[in-house]
Amino acid sequence: xxxxxxxxxxxxxxxxxxxxxxxxxxxxxxxxxxxxxxxxxxxxxxxxxxxxxxxxxxxxxxxxxxxxxxxxxxxxxxxxxxxxxxxxxxxxxxxxxxxxxxxxxxxxxxxxxxxxxxxxxxxxxxxxxxxxxxxxxxxxxxxxxxxxxxxxxxxxxxxxxxxxxxxxxxxxxxxxxxxxxxxxxxxxxxxxxxxxxxxxxxxxxxxxxxxxxxxxxxxxxxxxxxxxxxxxxxxxxxxxxxxxxxxxxxxxxxxxxxxxxxxxxxxxxxxxxxxxxxxxxxxxxxxxxxxxxxxxxxxxxxxxxxxxxxxxxxxxxxxxxxxxxxxxxxxxxxxxxxxxxxxxxxxxxxxxxxxxxxxxxxxxxxxxxxxxxxxxxxxxxxxxxxxxxxxxxxxxx
Numbered sequence: 001x002x003x004x005x006x007x008x009x010x011x012x013x014x015x016x017x018x019x020x021x022x023x024x025x026x027x028x029x030x031x032x033x034x035x036x037x038x039x040x041x042x043x044x045x046x047x048x049x050x051x052x053x054x055x056x057x058x059x060x061x062x063x064x065x066x067x068x069x070x071x072x073x074x075x076x077x078x079x080x081x082x083x084x085x086x087x088x089x090x091x092x093x094x095x096x097x098x099x100x101x102x103x104x105x106x107x108x109x110x111x112x113x114x115x116x117x118x119x120x121x122x123x124x125x126x127x128x129x130x131x132x133x134x135x136x137x138x139x140x141x142x143x144x145x146x147x148x149x150x151x152x153x154x155x156x157x158x159x160x161x162x163x164x165x166x167x168x169x170x171x172x173x174x175x176x177x178x179x180x181x182x183x184x185x186x187x188x189x190x191x192x193x194x195x196x197x198x199x200x201x202x203x204x205x206x207x208x209x210x211x212x213x214x215x216x217x218x219x220x221x222x223x224x225x226x227x228x229x230x231x232x233x234x235x236x237x238x239x240x241x242x243x244x245x246x247x248x249x250x251x252x253x254x255x256x257x258x259x260x261x262x263x264x265x266x267x268x269x270x271x272x273x274x275x276x277x278x279x280x281x282x283x284x285x286x287x288x289x290x291x292x293x294x295x296x297x298x299x300x301x302x303x304x305x306x307x308x309x310x311x312x313x314x315x316x317x318x319x320x321x322x323x324x325x326x327x328x329x330x331x332x333x334x335x336x337x338x339x340x341x342x343x344x345x346x347x348x349x350x351x352x353x354x355x356x357x358x359x360x361x362x363x364x365x366x367x368x369x370x371x372x373x374x375x376x377x378x379x380x381x382x383x384x385x386x387x388x389x390x391x392x393x394x395x396x397x
Contacts (some may be wrong), residue, residue, distance in 0.1 A: 066149035108256030
């Protein structure tokens, strides 16, 4: 089905069963109901994790270099059965309910591993869960001073102190874009470097210097564009050459292309199985009530500030007026002053109310009707692993 770009079992009804059956050596393909029964028999075995481990071990044995690209992908949920927290979806530019999957790909963009977040886990949290899984399945190098492996991430996981922690605790190097770059290097420092990206010869103007962030030294590499823009790359890898570092970082777009390819060709975000399961009740989340009160305080302060600005505009330039005219202006502003005082009292009441609310609570402390859960994962994992094989097959063919 996937190689024929039939995106879900229901679409089988639109295709001749005899012709598709010949591809499998059968008289005809199974009906949709029978096919879904077979899928359920597979998922009921709960063997997806074992399959995942075997595939990851097999694929990493063929990798010439241990560079892993990690990024998150949100599957938006539009149903009513599950109660999922909202998260920002970059492609929609909206905050929507959904599930975040954190994918590990190689430099070619081919998938190696996927970890599904339970709630609103950040990319850093997911990476800390992924690192032990990678360490368990790969052979660590014995060369002193060399990283066990290297991860390539975007700015979402940017935190220099955390990069140092990964190196000291796990011997894991990081390559990422640097955030908040305010200075510019002298253009005379850059020189042409010839290298290859996906078997294509390219020439880039690069420069490398050391930089200190939060008391730690990092290698910083910048690429100078024709329009004068300088793209800054930060890395903790001690031995990777300048052109190789740039190639590894700019190859991250292959992972973005993987997501786009899977969504277009394999209905990547489709929900496979209906139903929910509980999340870890001990996990803590930002208290929704605390966030609600904080939002109310913010809005009240904004309204109060706008009224104060109106009074200022009315009083501005009136200081040279006579006392009687000034009194008239003050009387006109009396209603505004009264409303401002009401907002002051409202803000004080909300601040007092927020003091009684913890900033974070566990899932078990949430009201039962609002308690978060998650979608069933076994069928999604099985489908994801099938998807993981297909891009490799397409690439090889």
